[in-house]
Amino acid sequence: MFYLLLAIICSGSIALVFKVSEMKNCNRYLVTTINYLTAFIISSVVFFSSELTLPSSLDGLWSATAGNFGGNLTPLGSIGASIVLGIITGLLFFVSFIIYQKSISECGASLSGMFSKMGILIPMIFSIFIWNEIPSAIKWLGIILSFASIVIVNVNPANIKESAFRPILLILCVLYGTADFMNKVFQKYALVEYKNLFLLIVFLSATIFSLSLLVKNRDKGINLFGCFIGLCAGIPNMFASFFLIDSLKSLEAAVVYPMYSAGGVVFIMAMSYILFKERLTKKELFAAGLTIVSMVIINL
Structure with missing residues (x-):
């Protein structure tokens, strides 16, 4: 649970930095490109400071991967x-970011946020059916x-009827879920x-894809x-994935992912109140209370 809490804090911090942005x-x-570039640099430092033996043959690399993917991989396969x-x-x-921005413009931030989460x-579903990770009652x-x-x-009841079932929301849900x-x-x-x-490869790939989008929109200005905002986002971005993977080693995915998502929401609300003096609605306070209760229950 300790690693999950760290992952929640890092994930919430990313959202707070983007809020400032x-x-x-x-x-x-x-901001997005520098965010991924920063995460890539940090993951590179961590990786190259570790002692790992890289393969001498790409053919051997692929055969080891393909041949061992039914269970735990060998070092070469890993x-x-x-x-x-x-x-x-x-x-x-990268694609999730693009679709998320498009979804906000078409469906609003609330529905887009809910479907991404x-x-x-x-x-959760794949972990239950593929690896039989079934939580207790x-x-x-x-x-x-x-x-x-x-x-x-x-959820905002006022706009759910007109926006809830647009295809882009389903696409957004699938993309975020698959990435996780x-x-x-x-x-x-x-x-x-x-x-x-x-993680190094993840953020290198995301950086390259994001750079293409930055070049396309270079007229929006670079300052x-x-x-700096991208740098501040990139640090927790890298460690959110770092700690999330660690938490998945000791807890079922069906427990980790809801806690990761809901806990992040509570952290963001709490810090928005402290840092930005945002007043919480009764709905938000109730949701925060439910999340805290759920975390207590899961740790029983």
């Missing part, structure tokens, strides 16, 4: 899995409460020693403050 009207493409899964995850991060259903109660808090804090699922796939099959390589 929007308040200051920063170039979101610049490197292959780190590269393949890292590229896929980086692409998913509901993507946690994907790693008491943990199911905590999971249900955490889902309820996500819905309560994001990649962390679970890596944790399940690859050796934990290669986590830093996996030092935007770079």
